[in-house]
Amino acid sequence: MTSFDETFQSAYAFNEPCIEVGNVTRDGSPRADLTIRVPLRMFNRHGLIAGSTGTGKTRTLQLLAEGLSRNGVPVFLADVKGDLAGMALPGVVNDKLTARMKSVGKDFVPASFPVEFFSLTGARGTQVRATVSSFGPVLLGKILDLTDVQQSVLAMVFKYCDDKQMPLLDFADLRSVLVYLSDEGKAELKQYGGMSGATVGVLVRKMVELEQQGAARFFGEPELEIADLMRTSSDGRGIVNILSLADVQDKPRLYSTFLMWLLGQFYYRMPEVGDVEKPKLVFFFDEAHLLFEDSSSALVEHIEQVARLIRSKGIGVFFITQTPKDVDEDVLAQLGNRVQHAVRAFTAKDAKNIRATASTFPESEFYEVDKLLTNMGTGEALVTVLNPKGIPTPVASTQILAPASLMSAVDDSVYLQAIAMSSVAKKYATPIDRESAHEILKRKLDEAAAVEQVEPPPPPPRQSDRAPWEAPDEAPRRTTTARRPRKEKSAVDQIFGSRMAQNVARQATRTVTQSIVRGIFGMLKGR
Ligand SMILES: Nc1ncnc2c1ncn2[C@@H]1O[C@H](COP(=O)(O)OP(=O)(O)O)[C@@H](O)[C@H]1O
Ligand SMILES: [Mg+2]
Known part of the structure; x- marks a missing residue:
């Protein structure tokens, strides 16, 4: 041998x-006796x-x-x-x-x-x-082809929604939040490291583009279960x-x-x-x-x-x-x-x-x-x-x-027949539309509009970017120079928001809110 x-x-x-x-x-001929x-x-x-x-x-x-x-x-x-x-x-x-x-x-x-x-x-x-929320800002940012800055703004938008307990399930949710934050909700952005409204505007445009390509139907519920x-x-x-x-x-x-x-x-x-x-x-x-x-x-x-x-x-x-x-x-x-x-x-x-x-x-x-x-x-x-x-x-x-x-x-x-015979196909046949960010924001805005109609118009707020329902700050508002961009973070922190994830986790243990933790893809885990 x-x-x-x-x-x-x-x-x-x-x-x-x-x-x-x-x-x-060997030398181009297969050997029946030697298998791989x-x-x-x-x-x-x-x-x-x-x-x-x-x-x-x-x-x-x-x-x-x-x-x-x-x-x-x-x-x-x-x-x-x-x-x-x-x-x-x-x-x-x-x-x-x-x-x-x-x-x-x-x-x-x-x-x-x-x-x-x-x-x-x-x-x-x-x-x-998949829900927008479980997809997370990092992967979504890749689909939308975002720059690093846009990416970090998107991550903040996700954090904002986590904080406010507004589920981002489908595309309408994310669109509504972005539209809101670039308009009525501008003031709320201030707490999130001074996100630029212009960047949010860019995100809205990119989302609409993606939506027009028909990508929207893939975001929502019921989400695919690995089982x-x-x-x-x-x-x-x-x-x-x-x-x-x-x-x-x-x-x-x-x-x-x-x-x-x-x-x-x-x-x-x-x-x-x-x-x-x-x-x-x-x-x-x-x-x-x-x-x-x-x-x-x-x-x-x-x-x-x-x-x-x-x-x-x-x-x-x-x-x-x-x-x-x-x-x-x-x-x-x-x-x-x-x-x-x-x-x-x-x-x-x-x-x-x-x-x-x-x-x-x-x-x-x-x-x-x-x-x-x-x-x-x-x-x-x-x-x-x-x-x-x-x-x-x-x-x-x-x-x-x-x-x-x-x-x-x-x-x-062949596809049609396989789908017709599949129990899994039936489970996912009909989309579900639970109450989520889109509906919550709509209600919030409707309520605000109703308040405006019955009450005499309030004196114009000093900061024109304050939303009508926003409680006045306890501390005097800081001027624009007060909040500086944070120090350089590592690339991993910046994109995956590990600090953000930690903050959310900490907050979740303090309060009895859902424990939302964003992991390494910025995805939700451990629900
Ligand atoms: N293991 C194989 N057994 C039989 N035919 C093969 C095999 N691998 C490749 N072929 C032939 O070569 C063609 C091209 O192979 P394919 O796997 O489609 O290439 P690739 O994915 O690399 O582009 C196949 O359609 C088939 O006719
Ligand atoms: Mg191939």
């Missing part, structure tokens, strides 16, 4: 439940699937999702192009697929999977919703939750932030479970470069933190991108399982990219990684996974197995 055979036989011989990925190739597998237990150590367009990333994702589902693990997939919806239908036998499987001594056995479709627009799947994504079917297979994103491809900020929100929900709401036999859920984030593109360093730092901490909650996260360089270095270091498809080089920049990609792989005794990177065929990849001891396995050039379900987009009828 050669050392090549010995290496790959022993390195991937795990004596525990695994998902098979493919077969080791990932221990089920190691899926919470996250992963990266990288490669140029058309090299097989989505099919690798599909294969892993199938394996997880078969093992009773629910998954959540971001379906950017609509070509993962085929998982609802069995694959179609053809010569190519038959030959691919035959080459490793297997039959191609088509199978469909239990899917549940979700959508940000409600078009091809159950409408997902609904963690189901298994009656035959024990994990549900494949597919977020259909093809219709919002032009709004990458909306869906990348939604996915971050969702990850945050898992992070906050799942109990610590340590290392588990199999993951509770695995998350596949296609087009993950969108997450890191023009993200503030603080946001990236926190993506890294969530990735690190979510592991002990039994959640795995796989990023799918064109090159490992799309993913922040600190996040990359958290991704234990790696499937690197071919990198197609056309320009000098591509060549540089290949060297950079090769450098993120461990040295190989048997393969010339950089050569393989450009020469691998479709559905082939360099693979290294974590063994049960958490040690990376030797890099293997691998022919990936074919997924059993359909590898293409599907007709609307």
Whole structure:
């Protein structure tokens, strides 16, 4: 036996439940006797699937999702192009697929999977919703493309609403609060570090723009509950939750932030479970470069933190991108399982990219990684996974197995049928409109108007920006110079408002108000 055979036989011989990925190739031919597998237990150590367009990333994702589902693990997939919806239908036998499987001594056995479709627009799947409040100022700021200053003003607006116990549920709430604060409520801003009314005005405009793009329907209640994504079917297979994103491809900020929100929900709401036999859920984030593109360093730092901490909650996260360089270095270091498809080089920049990609792989005794990177065929990849001891396995050039379900987009009828049969879809079918900031402010303004009508007009207040119902200050009002901007805060404090969160938390323990704590994405937790 050669050392090549010995290496790959022993390195991937795990004596525990695994998902098979493919077969080791040597000199371009697959070896039926040398299989590459990932221990089920190691899926919470996250992963990266990288490669140029058309090299097989989505099919690798599909294969892993199938394996997880078969093992009773629910998954959540971001379906950017609509070509993962085929998982609802069995694959179609053809010569190519038959030959691919035959080459490793297997039959191609088509199978469909239990899917549940979700959508940000409600078009091809159950409408997902999040409240503005739980979404938080940081992620909302990213969708709205805010500057740092605008971002901190938005954070203050959230704090204001927390303080006043005005729930921000839907877009109307946030719009009403912003409109109010830029007009009648201007004076109230003073207590919040002198937010500029002009900035609030900009926020109003940006919100209206976003609303016009139809994003508003996604904010509100009932909010998506993570328990609904963690189901298994009656035959024990994990549900494949597919977020259909093809219709919002032009709004990458909306869906990348939604996915971050969702990850945050898992992070906050799942109990610590340590290392588990199999993951509770695995998350596949296609087009993950969108997450890191023009993200503030603080946001990236926190993506890294969530990735690190979510592991002990039994959640795995796989990023799918064109090159490992799309993913922040600190996040990359958290991704234990790696499937690197071919990198197609056309320009000098591509060549540089290949060297950079090769450098993120461990040295190989048997393969010339950089050569393989450009020469691998479709559905082939360099693979290294974590063994049960958490040690990376030797890099293997691998022919990936074919997924059993359909590898293409599907007709609307497939979505419609799945939605019609879904109990989850029914739960979220009708939006709820509880009393929240919009209604509270409307009442406040109506009452003020009524008071003005019955009473003789009060003498004009000294400060013209004081609202009619506002009690006069006990202490003499400070002049404009009295309140200076606070000292420079760290980037993390500025954006995530850790001090703000602490203040709110402290206040919550003092009073019997709801305990609202904003965590690392500025999201609500621990309600
Ligand atoms: N593991 C595989 N088994 C069978 N066919 C594959 C496999 N990987 C890729 N292919 C073929 O290559 C095509 C492109 O793969 P895809 O995963 O969509 O590429 P990417 O997501 O990298 O753009 C697929 O439609 C399929 O025909
Ligand atoms: Mg793809």
